[in-house]
Every structure is written in structure tokens, then in C-alpha cells.
Amino acid sequence: MKARDSVQIEANTDQHLSILTRHLYHCSDTDQFTPTTIAEKPMKLNLDNESPTPVFQQIIDQIHFAINTGEIAGGERLPSIRSIAAEYSIASNTVAKALRQLEFRGLIAARDRSGYIVVDKQDEAGGVSRYQSRGVSADKTEVHSVVDTLDAGIVPGAFCKITEDYLGGDPEKCNIIHADGSGTKSTIAYLKYKETGDASVFRGIAQDSIVMNLDDLICVGVNGRILLSNTINRNALNCPGEVIAALIEGTETFLAEMRDQGINIHSGGGETADVGDITGTLAVDSCAVTVMRKSDVITNNITPGLAIVGLSSTGQAKYETAENSGIGSNGLTSARHDMLSKYYAEQYPETFDSNLPSDLIYCGPYRLEDALPGSSLNVGEAILSPTRSYAPIIHKILGVMRHEIKGIIHCSGGAQTKCMKFGNNVHFIKDNLFPTPALFDAIQQASETPWQEMYKVFNMGHRMEIYLPEARVDEVISLAGELGITAQRVGHTVAADSTQLTLTSPNGEIYRY
Numbered sequence: 001m002k003a004r005d006s007v008q009i010e011a012n013t014d015q016h017l018s019i020l021t022r023h024l025y026h027c028s029d030t031d032q033f034t035p036t037t038i039a040e041k042p043m044k045l046n047l048d049n050e051s052p053t054p055v056f057q058q059i060i061d062q063i064h065f066a067i068n069t070g071e072i073a074g075g076e077r078l079p080s081i082r083s084i085a086a087e088y089s090i091a092s093n094t095v096a097k098a099l100r101q102l103e104f105r106g107l108i109a110a111r112d113r114s115g116y117i118v119v120d121k122q123d124e125a126g127g128v129s130r131y132q133s134r135g136v137s138a139d140k141t142e143v144h145s146v147v148d149t150l151d152a153g154i155v156p157g158a159f160c161k162i163t164e165d166y167l168g169g170d171p172e173k174c175n176i177i178h179a180d181g182s183g184t185k186s187t188i189a190y191l192k193y194k195e196t197g198d199a200s201v202f203r204g205i206a207q208d209s210i211v212m213n214l215d216d217l218i219c220v221g222v223n224g225r226i227l228l229s230n231t232i233n234r235n236a237l238n239c240p241g242e243v244i245a246a247l248i249e250g251t252e253t254f255l256a257e258m259r260d261q262g263i264n265i266h267s268g269g270g271e272t273a274d275v276g277d278i279t280g281t282l283a284v285d286s287c288a289v290t291v292m293r294k295s296d297v298i299t300n301n302i303t304p305g306l307a308i309v310g311l312s313s314t315g316q317a318k319y320e321t322a323e324n325s326g327i328g329s330n331g332l333t334s335a336r337h338d339m340l341s342k343y344y345a346e347q348y349p350e351t352f353d354s355n356l357p358s359d360l361i362y363c364g365p366y367r368l369e370d371a372l373p374g375s376s377l378n379v380g381e382a383i384l385s386p387t388r389s390y391a392p393i394i395h396k397i398l399g400v401m402r403h404e405i406k407g408i409i410h411c412s413g414g415a416q417t418k419c420m421k422f423g424n425n426v427h428f429i430k431d432n433l434f435p436t437p438a439l440f441d442a443i444q445q446a447s448e449t450p451w452q453e454m455y456k457v458f459n460m461g462h463r464m465e466i467y468l469p470e471a472r473v474d475e476v477i478s479l480a481g482e483l484g485i486t487a488q489r490v491g492h493t494v495a496a497d498s499t500q501l502t503l504t505s506p507n508g509e510i511y512r513y
Contacts (some may be wrong), residue, residue, distance in 0.1 A: 043079050044071075047088055055090055057355065059098035067107050074120030078108065078361050105357055131198075134415070157300045159219035159408065167291060174294050181285030185332040187351050190382055191283040191344055192368055199242040203250030205284050206230075206387035208329045210254055211387040212412065213288040214265065215464070218394045219408040221298035222306060226263070226290045228255070230270030234282035238350060243271055247284060261319055261392035278445045280350025298398075300407040300467075302423035302493060306340035307470045308430065310391055310462030310490035311480055314437050317393055318484040325375065325382035326437040330412050331457040335383050335439075338447035339364040364446045374438035390464040393480050397466070400479065406465035407423055416455040417513050419465065420501050427496035431504040432489060434461030452511045455503055462490060 044066075045056050066072045078084075081099065085092040099116055102108045103284040148296060151162040154174060166469045182205050189201045210228060217226065232247060251267060252373040258265050265288075313326035325337065329377050335351075337360060345352065352361050366372075368380030375382060398405065411418050419428045440458050444451065468477060480487035501513040 009093070015234050018186030018225075020022060026035075026050045038324050043084055043087070045084075045088060049078055049456065056098040056101075057095045057277045060355070061094065062104055063098070063305075064105070064107060072118050074222070075471060077111075078116045078118070079365070081413040082286045083236050087284045088395065091448050101355055103124075108312070128342045133239075152451065153218075154294075155297055155299050155397060158297060158409040159300055159410065159422075160216055162220065162297060162429060165291060167289075170291075172293060172295075173291055174292055174297065175289065176217060176220060176222065177289040178213045178285040179285065179324075180212035180216065181283060181329075182212065182335060182387075183283075183329050184333050185384070186284050186330050187281050188336050188368075188380075189339075190351065191340075191348060192380055192384065193243065194348060195368065199246040200244055201384060202246040202284075203253065203386055206247045207386040207389075209286045210265075210288075211389045212252065213286050214258070214263070215392050215410050216412070217288060217290060218391050219298065219300075219341070219410050220292075221398055221402065221408075222290050222292055223289055223295050223296055223398065224292050226265040226288050227268045228286055228288045230267045231285045231286070231438070232270065232272045232282060232288070233275050233279060234272065234386050235280050236274045237276060239282045243282070246430070256388065257319060258391060259261050262395050263391045281366050296402065298402075298405055298407070298408055300421075302407040302426055304493050304495040306406055306425060306493045307473045307489055308491040308493065309468065309473055309487055310434065311393060311464040311466070312434055312486040312488075313459050313461060314434075314464040315389060315486060317388065317392075317483060320388070321476070324388050325372075325377055325421055325439045326459065326461065326463070327383060327385050327387070328412065328437055328459055328463050329387045330415065330459070332383070332445075334447065334457055335443055337362055337364065338443055339366050339379060339383065341365060341367060343367060348400050364450070366442075366446075371440055373442055377439075379442075388463070390485075393485055394464070394466075396483070397476055400475070401472055405466060405468050408467075409465040409467070411459045411463045411465060415459050416503060417458055420513065422497050423494055423499060424500055425496045426497075427490065428501040429494060430491035430501070433503065434486075434488070434490070435506050435508055437461055451505060451509060455505075455511060456513075461474055465490070467493070 029361075045059060045062050047055055049055065051058065053061075063072070078099070079087075081092050081095045084090075084095045085418055094304075099108065104114070107119055109119050111117045121168070153163055155162045160176050163175045164174055164175075165171070183303050185208055186205045189205050192201045193199055207228065214226070214227070228251075229388070230247075230251060232244060233241070254264055255267055285510075286349075301312065313328060314324055316323045336452050340362050340365055366379045368378070368383075370379045372379050372382045377385070394408065407422060408421060409419050414421070416430065437460070440454065440460055443449070444454050449457075468476065470492075477487045503511045503513070
């Protein structure tokens with residue numbers, strides 16, 4: 001699920017506190033907590049248990065103010081979680097929650113064996129991106145640090161985890177199950193719904209949730225029946241029955257469109273959960289499962305000497321009913337806040353976390369109905385453009401050259417850097433990228449986000465990559481064109497001492513990862 005992994009810390013057990021402390025200080029079980037040479041700044045907090053403001057928020061506000069005024073300077077070390085908790089007789093998890101929020105704001109950073117250090121604004125390497133400051137991780141490093149220690153399945157390099165055929169018991173087959181959702185894009189749909197009263201905007205959100213599952217599955221070459229289930233988590237007061245009806249209708253319509261294109265996908269029902277105390281709007285998630293032959297799996301055996309063909313995220317495919325801006329379902333937290341104006345914060349406070357700094361909340365220049373510079377779409381249409389599925393194209397390509405395709409990568413979380421999770425000692429060189437779509441250009445201009453970060457958050461022009469021999473590149477480009485999708489050779493792979501990526505932007509700037 002998008003940015004939804006969490007660890008609940010029980011303050012009343014020494015074991016959990018020890019785990020938390022070691023996590024924050026990046027120590028193993030055998031490491032010793034040795035004294036640091038960085039001076040520890042004494043903490044001066046005035047906490048009021050009778051105040052309507054929660055204690056953790058008081059800690060956040062007071063430390064933030066102290067940093068802003070220079071009382072706590074860049075490079076100084078904060079007292080440990082344990083010592084703050086003991087000094088002020090509060091739970092350790094309350095302190096940990098506050099410090100984590102300050103880290104998201106880019107004010108403090110964890111340092112090996114030194115605890116939390118106040119970020120020196122002169123040291124850009126110590127900063128945190130705008131995306132992270134909103135509580136979102138582009139590459140989910142902390143999630144992968146846990147997941148990567150788990151069983152990787154029977155094909156460790158594949159895009160999705162693949163298991164034995166537990167459903168049917170066939171030793172020649174395997175199971176793939178996948179869960180994902182539309183992320184915070186549903187919040188933007190909610191804004192448009194509240195502004196216009198038109199619930200049909202949620203039909204596209206249903207597609208977003210499905211595609212984030214379907215297009216991951218096709219990266220392993222899925223070619224059989226796919227069964228899908230949806231979960232809608234909503235605030236029933238703000239999202240009534242007509243919203244649910246639009247989501248269900250959107251689901252059935254999109255599944256039928258995919259079946260018309262040869263994708264054997266069907267609905268297995270779903271669940272609507274009323275969780276008004278958790279969300280002010282709604283979140284739409286899906287889970288998909290399939291069975292396939294092991295011999296048909298795309299293993300993502302990405303080696304040096306391969307061409308990379310990118311499939312455009314913009315334009316209008318022959319199986320689409322409208323122009324696509326290229327947005328997909330990643331980076332929408334940034335797109336929403338960096339593009340849309342304070343008007344939405346004032347009118348719809350249920351759509352954001354009040355703990356965020358005000359300068360990160362709806363700080364853009366646009367309303368949904370405003371024209372998007374360089375595009376025929378308005379801002380709302382562009383941001384809410386339904387996530388394109390490449391399943392029909394991949395289905396056609398695999399039907400012609402399945403066993404010559406060495407890898408398929410869905411550039412979702414991590415965007416153009418997603419490829420670095422696959423292949424060993426491979427240098428990915430992307431030196432012929434698509435022109436930057438108008439929406440991503442507008443997001444960058446509104447937010448002043450560094451271009452290097454933009455390529456980690458947004459697909460920037462192509463959201464699907466195919467790794468194959470050079471000799472088959474033209475044929476793939478032609479097959480994509482038959483369905484109205486522009487494709488081009490965006491790069492290639494070469495040998496390297498370690499996995500790395502070099503991007504050359506359409507303007508000639510070079511970014512290394």
C-alpha cells in the first residue's frame with residue numbers, strides 16, 4: 001500500500017524501546033552505544049498536559065521554534081528519546097512520534113550512533129526533500145530495508161513476488177498476488193467532487209487503483225486469468241453512496257475495456273469500510289491474484305548490452321477515451337500541494353494532515369479549473385487523468401517475442417530510478433528521454449523541486465520500460481504504435497562495478513544516481 005507501512009511502538013516494554021533506539025541510531029544488536037563527539041544540546045521544553053494541544057505536537061512546535069530562532073543550531077545533537085521521556089515524565093513513543101515529524105519536515109536527521117542531529121541548512125546533503133517532508137517516501141528505503149530481508153519468492157529478481165502454486169498445487173505453475181491503490185489521487189477527486197457535485201470523477205480513481213496492480217503483474221508476463229478485489233476506506237459523512245456507486249461503475253467499465261483488449265481480468269467483489277476517524281475523505285485500494293506457468297515468467301534478467309524501450313505516458317491510446325497527461329498514481333501528494341492553491345486548505349481541511357508545516361500545504365498557484373500551461377487540459381483534468389494501463393501493449397508484445405524480453409519495469413514508486421532495484425552490476429544509461437510533459441514541467445516550476453528529485457518522484461514522460469536485444473527495438477516501437485502509444489529507445493545497459501543510473505534530460509542536463 002502507498003506510504004502506509006508503519007511500526008507501532010509500545011512504550012511500556014523495554015524490548016520495543018530498544019528496537020526503536022537502535023533503529024534511529026542505525027545500530028545492530030552487537031553495536032555499543034559509544035559517546036559521540038557531537039555536543040548534545042540541553043532540551044528546554046514547557047509541556048502542559050492540560051492543554052488541548054497534544055503533547056507530541058507541543059514538542060514538535062517548541063523544537064521547531066527553537067531551530068528557527070537559532071536557539072538550537074545546525075549540527076547540534078538532540079538528547080536521546082529515552083532521556084527526554086524521563087526528564088518530562090512522558091511516554092517514549094510520544095517523543096519518538098514528535099521527532100519523526102520533525103525529521104519529515106527536514107529539520108533534524110538521524111545520524112549513525114549520534115541520535116538526531118539538527119540539519120545544517122548550509123549542508124544540502126543533510127536536507128530532506130519536499131516529498132519526504134510531507135510524510136511520503138519516493139523510494140521507500142525504510143520499507144525495502146524490511147521487505148528485502150523476507151523470502152523473495154521462487155524468482156528473486158522478478159518484478160513481483162512469485163510463489164509456488166499454493167492455490168492449485170501444480171508444480172509447473174506459480175501464484176502471483178499483488179496489492180496497491182490509487183494513493184492520494186482520490187483526495188484530488190474528492191476536491192473536484194465537492195466543488196462540482198459530480199461523483200463521476202471517481203470512475204477514474206477506480207481505474208487508477210486497478211492499473212497499479214495490473215501493470216505490476218504484466219511486468220512478470222502474466223498471461224492468464226486475473227481476479228481482482230477492491231477495498232474502499234471512506235469517511236461516510238463526506239463520501240456518500242453516489243461516490244461508492246461511481247467507483248463500482250468505474251471498476252466494471254474499465255475491466256470490460258481491458259477484456260476487449262485481450263486481458264482476462266475479472267472482479268471478485270470487494271469491501272467498503274467506514275473509517276471516518278482515520279480518514280476525512282477516502283482511499284481506494286485493490287488486490288489481484290493470478291496463476292501462470294513458471295516457464296512464462298519474465299525473470300527480469302537485466303544484463304549489460306540491452307536496449308531500453310520506453311512507452312510514453314502521454315497522448316491518447318486507441319483504447320482510451322481521452323487524452324492522458326502522463327501523471328499516473330505516483331507523486332500525487334506533491335502534485336496536489338505544489339500545484340493547488342490555499343483556497344483548498346481553507347475550504348477542505350479534512351484533506352490534509354494539520355501537523356504538516358503550513359508552507360507545504362496547498363501552496364501552489366492553481367485552482368482545478370485553471371488552464372495548464374502548454375496543454376489542452378486544465379489543471380484538474382491533468383492531475384486527475386486516469387492512470388494509463390500498458391497491459392494491452394505488453395500483451396501484444398509478449399505474444400510475439402515473450403522469450404526475448406529480458407525485463408519489464410513499471411516506473412511507479414521511485415519513477416525513473418526504479419530500474420536500480422533490478423540487475424546486478426549494471427549501469428542503466430537513459431540518454432534519449434521523452435520531452436517533459438506539461439504537467440511535470442508545471443509541478444517543477446510551482447514547487448522549485450530540483451530536477452534530480454523530479455525524476456525520482458514522477459515518471460517524467462514514460463512509465464513502462466522494456467529491456468530487450470537491440471535487434472527487436474524497432475518491432476516493439478511498431479507494435480506500440482499500432483495501439484496509438486508512442487515508444488522510443490530511451491537508453492541501454494552497460495557493465496559496471498555496481499548498479500547505477502545516469503539520466504540525460506531532454507535539455508542535456510546529466511543526473512547520476
